[in-house]
Amino acid sequence: MNIKDHLSKVTEYFSPKVIGEVNDVYVKVAKIKGEDIPWHNHKDEDEAFFILEGELLFEEEGKDSFTMTKGDFYVVKQGINHRVSAEKECHIMLIENKSTAHTGEVESHVTRSIEEQLK
């Protein structure tokens, strides 16, 4: 299936949807707009970001913030506090362990259960 068809089913910002299962990881797509994702980390889990469309502001502790654009690929390593936001709508692909909570241990109004992400 094309990534655009998967994205067309995403109706909420910050709400990742699983598009594939590859061994112990889920591949997901999400749409980001705004600053609603809280600072968080994934204690034992790396998380990969790939920009499909638009621009994503990436903030990571101990680093200068940087802007990711279409085609950029970045892995935030386990345990590192980070936050992503976007002024305009941005489409991303995520590669995460199945066990990864997308906002880490931080519960916020954008937090979605894995069941919701699998719908």
Place this chain on the structure above:
Amino acid sequence: MNIKDHLSKVTEYFSPKVIGEVNDVYVKVAKIKGEDIPWHNHKDEDEAFFILEGELLFEEEGKDSFTMTKGDFYVVKQGINHRVSAEKECHIMLIENKSTAHTGEVESHVTRSIEEQLK
């Protein structure tokens, strides 16, 4: 780093290069042109394909062959014999377990060790 920069370093067809490590998986890019990849399977490992540019002919046992185009995402499940080829140069992203041999247990002239893929 942008996927185009990673791809610009790929000088051989069928020779995947690791662009990121996410927990137990490697994310790779590769360029495909021709029919040199042998039929193979990955006994215990799923393998994800994402088309970055061009068209990829996907053949999988028990299915009609199909053509993947830019933005298409597909996971071939563990143990299923498959083969990919491309008439014109095609750029792909792969998501594979670190332990996955890219041509399965089949050794061919395109087979590359993980050390070569990490260079």
